[in-house]
Every structure is written in structure tokens, then in C-alpha cells.
Amino acid sequence: MECPRFLTARVQAAFGESPEDPAWAEHGPDCYHCASEIGEMKELRHLYESAPRRTLNRRSKARVVAALRSASRGRRLRAAAVAAVIFLGATLALPRTRPDAAPRPAAIPAAAVIDKSVTEIRDRVAKLETDMEPAKPYVDAALDDLARRIRLLAWDTENENM
Amino acid sequence: MKDLIQGLKAGDSRAFERLVEEFGDRVHRYVARLAGLDGAEDLTQEVFLRVYRSIGSFEPSGGLAPWIFTIATHLSVDHIRRRIARPMAPTPSNRSGDPVEARELRETLVEAVARLPEEQRRVFYLREEAGLSFREIAEVLRCPPGTALWRMHAAMTRLRKALKAHMEK
Numbered sequence: 275m276e277c278p279r280f281l282t283a284r285v286q287a288a289f290g291e292s293p294e295d296p297a298w299a300e301h302g303p304d305c306y307h308c309a310s311e312i313g314e315m316k317e318l319r320h321l322y323e324s325a326p327r328r329t330l331n332r333r334s335k336a337r338v339v340a341a342l343r344s345a346s347r348g349r350r351l352r353a354a355a356v357a358a359v360i361f362l363g364a365t366l367a368l369p370r371t372r373p374d375a376a377p378r379p380a381a382i383p384a385a386a387v388i389d390k391s392v393t394e395i396r397d398r399v400a401k402l403e404t405d406m407e408p409a410k411p412y413v414d415a416a417l418d419d420l421a422r423r424i425r426l427l428a429w430d431t432e433n434e435n436m
Numbered sequence: 437m438k439d440l441i442q443g444l445k446a447g448d449s450r451a452f453e454r455l456v457e458e459f460g461d462r463v464h465r466y467v468a469r470l471a472g473l474d475g476a477e478d479l480t481q482e483v484f485l486r487v488y489r490s491i492g493s494f495e496p497s498g499g500l501a502p503w504i505f506t507i508a509t510h511l512s513v514d515h516i517r518r519r520i521a522r523p524m525a526p527t528p529s530n531r532s533g534d535p536v537e538a539r540e541l542r543e544t545l546v547e548a549v550a551r552l553p554e555e556q557r558r559v560f561y562l563r564e565e566a567g568l569s570f571r572e573i574a575e576v577l578r579c580p581p582g583t584a585l586w587r588m589h590a591a592m593t594r595l596r597k598a599l600k601a602h603m604e605k
Contacts, residue, residue, distance in 0.1 A: 282585035289563065291570060315592050318545070318599070322564060325542050328468055329461045330480065338460065338481045339452045342488050346447035
């Protein structure tokens with residue numbers, strides 16, 4: 275094979291493109307082999323181009339355009355349907371989602387449970403008081419105050435929930 | 437070309453017409469050569485529908501023509517696999533008054549192109565039927581432009597040999 279370096283440049287020249295190899299400008303015009311091969315490739319292309327070329331007739335083109343329009347309409351309809359479904363879903367879901375979204379109050383034990391717990395605490399404190407007699411009045415007062423406050427809290431919360 | 441792409445994305449009817457007018461014949465010739473004349477019109481329509489449906493994913497950094505012919509190549513290959521079709525039979529010449537020798541030579545050439553190795557045949561059809569530049573062909577075939585040029589050179593060498601053998605008969 276002659277001038278292997280310019281193989282791709284010859285193809286580009288035969289197909290009407292500018293060869294990218296900068297050395298081609300000096301080599302190309304003076305090389306008999308390259309010029310000869312370019313000529314042969316051009317002849318071959320000319321022969322191929324002279325073969326009957328098939329084209330899409332007007333009706334076929336119109337059919338393709340109609341198919342594209344139909345696809346476009348289908349896409350728009352689908353988009354509209356999806357938008358409608360989303361809108362309806364959002365509208366119907368709104369009233370239900372509001373209460374769910376609101377923060378729930380902390381769970382408060384029932385009054386009976388509190389009373390029972392206070393009684394248990396009182397028993398345990400009473401047992402302790404027997405061991406530390408001088409501090410009894412103070413512990414008693416504090417315990418009574420605590421029980422009163424817890425009862426008030428339970429009563430208020432229960433009434434709020436009602 | 438930018439307004440054509442925007443029109444296609446917007447579903448503009450005039451953009452569809454322009455697309456088919458600009459690429460219709462080239463796509464049809466290319467898929468007919470690659471996948472066979474049988475069903476080529478349906479395949480052409482499929483190519484354009486795929487172009488429309490995928491236009492959202494088209495990246496303007498590349499050319500529209502290479503992108504369209506990439507789709508055409510993939511669909512043609514699928515078509516061949518599905519139908520086990522052969523490349524299009526040589527087109528009989530319908531030019532009356534053509535010298536017999538010239539017609540025979542042309543038919544020999546068309547047959548020889550159809551017998552080229554697949555990679556060379558694709559490059560040849562992308563150039564001669566789709567009218568793409570070698571840079572665009574490289575984009576379609578995902579190879580360096582030099583590879584596309586080399587394949588074309590190899591194809592041309594084979595075709596010249598085939599014609600020479602025919603003339604020596």
C-alpha cells in the first residue's frame with residue numbers, strides 16, 4: 275500500500291471533506307498514487323449515485339406526519355388525565371390530612387392510675403418516715419402538694435379532651 | 437435546528453412536517469438498505485415516532501442527524517433480528533435507454549455493497565444514503581472518526597475489487 279499515512283485523508287478528499295492532516299496540503303496535490311485512488315473512489319461513488327434512489331412519496335410522508343400528530347395528541351391527553359387525577363386526589367385528600375398533620379397531645383394516664391401511683395408512693399414514703407422521724411412533716415407536706423397538683427393536671431387534661 | 441427541536445418538544449405540527457421533509461427520504465433509504473425494502477416504510481414511521489417520543493432526552497451537544505440515524509440503526513437491527521430479513525435485494529434499474537453494461541455494473545456495485553462486512557456496510561450507507569459526515573458517522577457508531585474513515589477505505593477497496601472482477605469476466 276502506498277502513502278499509508280494519508281489513507282484517511284484520501285477518503286476525506288474523495289468524499290468532499292477537508293482532510294485534517296496538515297501534511298496533506300503539501301503531499302496531496304503532488305502524489306500520483308493518492309490522486310489516482312481518489313479518482314477511483316469518486317468514480318465508484320458516481321456509479322453508486324446513478325442507481326435509482328428510493329424516496330418516500332407524498333402519501334407516505336403524510337402518513338408519518340399523521341402518526342406523529344396522533345402520538346402528540348395521545349401524549350397531551352395522557353398528561354391532562356394525569357393532571358386531573360392528581361388534582362382530584364389532592365382535593366379529596368385535604369380534609370383528611372389536616373387533623374393527621376396536627377400534633378397529637380401527649381398521652382396522659384387516667385386519674386385512677388395516678389391515684390393508685392400516689393398511694394403506692396405514699397406507702398413507700400410512710401415506710402421511709404419510720405426510719406427518719408424528724409423529717410416527717412416536711413415530707414408529708416411535699417407529698418400532699420404533689421398529689422394535689424397531679425390530680426389537678428389529670429382533671430384539666432381530661433376535661434380538655436372532652 | 438434548535439427551533440425544530442423546540443417545536444417537536446412542544447408537539448408543533450409544523451415541526452413534524454419539517455422533520456419528515458428534511459429526514460424522510462434519507463431515513464427511508466437508509467433503513468431500506470440496512471434492513472430490507474420489505475417493511476421499510478413502516479420502519480421509517482417507527483423511527484420518526486421514536487424520535488418524537490425520545491426528543492426529551494436528546495442532548496443538543498450532539499447533532500440531530502446523528503441522533504436520528506442512531507435510532508434508525510438500532511431499529512433496523514431490531515427489525516432484522518425480528519424478521520430475519522436480509523439486506524435489500526439489488527434494486528433493478530428502471531431507467532430505460534441505459535446501456536446494458538452500465539446497468540450491470542451498477543447492479544454489481546449495489547450487490548457488492550450489500551455483501552460488505554456489517555461495520556463497513558453501515559459506514560457506507562450512513563454516508564451515501566443518510567448523507568452524514570464522517571464525524572457524524574463516528575457519533576452514530578460510537579467510534580473515533582479515524583475508524584469510520586478507515587472502514588470506508590476498506591469498503592472502497594473491496595468494492596473496487598468486486599467491480600474489477602466483474603469487468604474481467
